[in-house]
Amino acid sequence: MQGEPQVINRPLGRLLTRASGKLVHPDAQVINLGDRFFYTLTRGLAFCVIFLVILLVLDLFRGSWEAIRQFGLKFLVGTTWDPVARQFGTLPTIVGTIVKAFIALLLAVPISIGSAIFISFYTPKWLRPVISYPIELLAGIPSIIFGLWGLFVMVPVIRVLQVWLKANFGWFPLFNGPAVYGVGVLAGSAILAIMITPIIAAISRDILLTVPRTQIEGMLALGATKWEAIWKVALPYARTGLLGAVILGLGRAIGETMAVTMVGGNSFDLIHSLFDPVHSMASQIASEFAEATYSLYVSSLIYVGLVLFGITIIISLLAQLLLWRLSKGRIAILE
Amino acid sequence: MSKEGYAVEGRQRDIDFHLPGNQPEMTPDETRLRVEELRAYYGKSLAVNNVTLSIKTKKVTAIIGPSGCGKSTFIRCLNRMHEVTPGARVEGKVLLDGGDLYGSGIDPVEVRRRVGMVFQKPNPFPTMSIYDNVAAGFKLNGSRDRRIIEDKVEKSLKMAALWEEVRSDLHKPGTSLSGGQQQRLCIARALAVDPEVLLMDEPCSALDPIATAKIEELIHELKDSVTIVIVTHNMQQAARVSDYTAFFYLGELVEFGATGDIFTTPEKRQTEDYITGRFG
Numbered sequence: 001m002q003g004e005p006q007v008i009n010r011p012l013g014r015l016l017t018r019a020s021g022k023l024v025h026p027d028a029q030v031i032n033l034g035d036r037f038f039y040t041l042t043r044g045l046a047f048c049v050i051f052l053v054i055l056l057v058l059d060l061f062r063g064s065w066e067a068i069r070q071f072g073l074k075f076l077v078g079t080t081w082d083p084v085a086r087q088f089g090t091l092p093t094i095v096g097t098i099v100k101a102f103i104a105l106l107l108a109v110p111i112s113i114g115s116a117i118f119i120s121f122y123t124p125k126w127l128r129p130v131i132s133y134p135i136e137l138l139a140g141i142p143s144i145i146f147g148l149w150g151l152f153v154m155v156p157v158i159r160v161l162q163v164w165l166k167a168n169f170g171w172f173p174l175f176n177g178p179a180v181y182g183v184g185v186l187a188g189s190a191i192l193a194i195m196i197t198p199i200i201a202a203i204s205r206d207i208l209l210t211v212p213r214t215q216i217e218g219m220l221a222l223g224a225t226k227w228e229a230i231w232k233v234a235l236p237y238a239r240t241g242l243l244g245a246v247i248l249g250l251g252r253a254i255g256e257t258m259a260v261t262m263v264g265g266n267s268f269d270l271i272h273s274l275f276d277p278v279h280s281m282a283s284q285i286a287s288e289f290a291e292a293t294y295s296l297y298v299s300s301l302i303y304v305g306l307v308l309f310g311i312t313i314i315i316s317l318l319a320q321l322l323l324w325r326l327s328k329g330r331i332a333i334l335e
Numbered sequence: 336m337s338k339e340g341y342a343v344e345g346r347q348r349d350i351d352f353h354l355p356g357n358q359p360e361m362t363p364d365e366t367r368l369r370v371e372e373l374r375a376y377y378g379k380s381l382a383v384n385n386v387t388l389s390i391k392t393k394k395v396t397a398i399i400g401p402s403g404c405g406k407s408t409f410i411r412c413l414n415r416m417h418e419v420t421p422g423a424r425v426e427g428k429v430l431l432d433g434g435d436l437y438g439s440g441i442d443p444v445e446v447r448r449r450v451g452m453v454f455q456k457p458n459p460f461p462t463m464s465i466y467d468n469v470a471a472g473f474k475l476n477g478s479r480d481r482r483i484i485e486d487k488v489e490k491s492l493k494m495a496a497l498w499e500e501v502r503s504d505l506h507k508p509g510t511s512l513s514g515g516q517q518q519r520l521c522i523a524r525a526l527a528v529d530p531e532v533l534l535m536d537e538p539c540s541a542l543d544p545i546a547t548a549k550i551e552e553l554i555h556e557l558k559d560s561v562t563i564v565i566v567t568h569n570m571q572q573a574a575r576v577s578d579y580t581a582f583f584y585l586g587e588l589v590e591f592g593a594t595g596d597i598f599t600t601p602e603k604r605q606t607e608d609y610i611t612g613r614f615g
Contacts, residue, residue, distance in 0.1 A: 124421060218458040218521070220419060222472025222528055223448030232471065236462035 057309070064303035066296055075303055081268040083292075088300040090307065092270040096278030098311070099271065100185055100260065101253035104192035109246055112197045116204035120211075121230055132205060139198035147262035150191040155182040155263055158190060162275050177273030181265060184277040188264035192256055196249035203248060207241035208234060240323050247319040251312060257282040281308040364391035367562045368413060368450075368532060373427035375408050375417055382408040384586040386427075390532070390579075395554060395563045397577035397594065399570055401614065405586040406566045407455075410534045413564065414450035415443040431531070448476070451530030455537045457517035459509030459524075465501050468509040468520055473527040487527055494560075495523035496553050515546025519553065526561070533557070535565040539572065551576050570610055574598050582606045 061068075067075065071088060078089015119131050159182035166179040177184070211234045219229035235242070257280070265277020266287065279287075285301050285308075292298040368390035375383035383405040390396045398406040411417040412425050415436060429436040436446050459468050469488045478484065488505070492498040497519040501512070509520055518538055525533060535554075539547040554563060554576045567573050573580050574594060581591040582605070590597060590606045601607045608614055 212458075214454055214456060214458040215460065217416065217419060218454060218460070218524075219471065221414065221416060221447055221452035221454075222475065222524065223444055224472070224475055225444050228475060233460055236460070239462065 060302060060306040060309060064299050064306045066299035067303040070296060071300075071303075075300070076307065079270050083297050086294075086296060088296075088303075090281070090284075090300075090304050092268055093279045093281050093284050093304065094307065094311070096185065096188075096264070096271055097254060097280045097282075097308070100188045100192060100264070100278075100280060101250055103185070103189035103274075104196060104253045105246065105250055107189065107193035108197045108200055108249060111193075112199075112201035112245075112249070113204050113242065115201045116208055117230060117235075119201075119205045120208035121216075121226070121234070132202065135198045135201050137198075139202060143195065143256060143258040144262075146191055146195050147259035150187065150194075150259055150263040151183075154190060155187050158182050158187045162186065166275070173272070174274045177275030178277070179275050181275065181277055183263050183265040184275045185264075185271055186274045188260045188278075188280065191259045191263050192253045195256060195259060196253050199252060200245045200249040203245035204238075204242055207238045207245060210241070211237050240326050243319065243323060243326070247315065250315060254312060254315070255282055255308070256280070257286050261287055281305075281311075364394060366390070367392040367432065368564075369428075369430040369433075370413070371428040371430065373409070373412055373425065373429065375405070375412050375425050376423065377408075377420065378422040382586055383412065386583075386588045388581055388588060388591050390562060390564055392562050393558055393560070394578040395558050395565060395576050396579045396581065397573035398564065398566045398581050398583060399568070399573045399609075400583035400589075401609065402568065404583040406583045407536050409583065410452075410536055410564055410566050413532070413534055414452050415446045416452060418443070448472075448528050449530055450532045450534060451525035451528055452534045453518070453521050453525055453536065453538050456541045457514055457521050459512070459517050459520050461508060461510045463509055464506045465509050465512070465520060466505040469523050469527050472524055475528075488523075491523040491527040492520075494526050494557065495519045496549065496556070497523055513546070515542050515549060518542060518546070518550060522550075522553065522557075526557075530561060532562045532564065535563065537566050537568060540568070547572070570598075582609060584609070 067088065071078065075089055076094065077091050078087070079091050080087045080089050081092070082088075115131075115135070119128055123131060159180060162175075162179035162182065162184075165175045166177070169175045215233050215237055216229045219233040220226070224232070260280045261283035264280055264283060266279045266283065267277040268279060269276070271278045281304050285304055289298075289301055292301055366389045370386055370388050370390070373383060373386045374381060386409060398409060400406045408417060413429055413436075415425075417423050417425055425437060427437070431446075431449060435441070436450075460471060463471060466488055469491050470484050473484065473487050473491075477487065489498060489502075492501065497516060500516060501507075501520075504511075509517065512520060518541075522533075522538075539550050542550065551572065554565065557563060558578075565573075565576065577594045579592065580594045580597040582589045582597065582601075582603075584605055590601060590603045592602075597606065598610055601610065
């Protein structure tokens, strides 16, 4: 702790030099009481966040300890969720959650990146807010409203679509399921796609607007069409940021609770087709917590929460790894 | 210097007056680009006003003038790059071998393949290797054959005097090179498309003197195969590399002629004041 302030305060000293406009050597420890106070305050707040995360993880472990001891890792591959028989295995929900999230990405990414490209490169500046404001508005709508809309408006449409798909392409295993329910993997994925599209679109737009004009002009000057310049230069330039936007969308899709509870079908069976109803991990916890009457049941639900937490961490780590791989070799970009 | 101080009487300049073509002791040069009454606007503001001049085949034409005189805007009109900026538009004619680049039915994409451009700051594509940077434009409408592309990349890098320095690192990112090398990479990239005219917009302004010297040497070598128009705010550079010089001031072409004449016996006071360093 003795040497620490010197290291940490150095950038602060530099900042002060610039802000006050006085020529003070950056290494000089000219820090007044107010700065000291804010430094301590913000450091304390930063540690608060870390502390909260650690507390959360510890509490998840503590709460699920009974279930961990009882089922161990078999919990992750077990396919029975039977509170009456005191048997808990959560594989169907894990699969349901991940499948729905990825189908949602599949649907949402082309739409959102496409709209971001349109807003960033084809829309005149004055028109941009007209198009992007509704998108941002959509991102702020509470998920229960998506759920209601999904149940009353979207699910009937999906039902018709599913019946048609089954009648005409029923030989395809993914379309050979209980089509007439309407609620299920497809409906859940569709509502998730609608919910994450505005997030991915809004972030992607901001990312694409940061692509330097000189990059695009450099490609245009070689005789590229605008589309070629966007596809071959702007998108690769922005790829790490775009990937970040997609990961954020994926994160929301995996953790989303309310809307998927309403249109997902909430079955505990392993899915075999796109039409099968299935729970998501988050919706399972939310809908059963009130009914959990004995401690192993509660503990199992918290265990589901722990697994969900683990999955989001794994996804975020994989994303970091991917970003790191992508950005490797990008040394000092001259703009 | 105020605008009034250099107000030039409204006139239709007969710029060919200065050209060696009109001087019996020199062989007439062929015109590659003929610019007629060119006006370029940003929204309502006029950046280039009524410029008429001829750019000669396989010669280097330098555009000089103080900042904001419209010289960059002017060369961006020569490959239809000006109109890429929102709100920008162009009036007048730019004839490349007699055909108007702004004629109806002319595709700007096609124009830019014939008139290449190198920018002020080196702008290699950071996600592409050195090889892919050079091949980027060529692959757009060139052959997909690997061997043809490889040949083209090697030839272009040799033309840009970069081959020896990068031949063993072709797979490395273009941005791993030094600033001067990056700019030569951008020149190689432009040359790979086989342009008839190469526009250079202050290509050395972000480079150190040694890298600048290399680019200037390169310009000397390149003019055997391509017509070059270079914008520069460095008058020594214009004097060193160019055959013809155009002096722009406040969006107008003040004087145009053989570089030797412009720098030794300029016709206009403004030109003289600028090149002697009295303003600019």
